[in-house]
Amino acid sequence: MKRFRIRTDGGCVSCLRCAKECSFGAITVKDKALVFRHENCVDCQRCVSCCPTGAIYITEDENRFRRNAVFSEDDIKEIILQAQTGGVLLSSMGAPAENVPVYFDKMLLNASQVTNPSIDPLREPMETAVFLGQRPERIQRDAGGDIVDNLPPHLELKTPVLFSAMSYGALSLNVHKALAAAAEALGTYWNSGEGGLHESLYAYKKN
Structure with a gap:
């Protein structure tokens, strides 16, 4: 957003x-x-238009933040304000960026608006579990109307976090033990990146 400065010359008669x-x-x-x-x-x-002597004029303010390829001047102001207050600035879900020829090409979304908790948690439970596995081509039901599930077992992640595969050579056995313990505590899965498991990791084989 542009800022302006009001200036007068020697013709001002007050x-x-x-x-x-x-x-x-x-x-x-x-x-x-x-x-x-x-x-x-x-x-x-x-x-400017009402000044009888034409002594007043408006110029664009040259005192501004240094140009940045990532953050606009408004972004920097918001960051400073959040740092000063310790709060988080909320705005509407749709916010057009500057100098965008097509409005919907750049629509900024605030995650705080999208992930609000449900209004009634008793009737609108929130679920973060993720199921990994094959997707059925169509829904099939038996004579009683129940859904027929012939798919192989799915992996259910109570917490949507899955550790990436890192080999023993890239890390170490102690690190893998720590990752396995963390996966067990979080109720999720981890991957050793190896063809087999070290015997000291058998205790975590469910994860």
């Missing part, structure tokens, strides 16, 4: 008309002198 015409609070009067609140200026140019 008629204070610009302050009367400004509806954004960018120009006010204190002790019969003009006070500029540049952060409120929206570059509407009303003060």
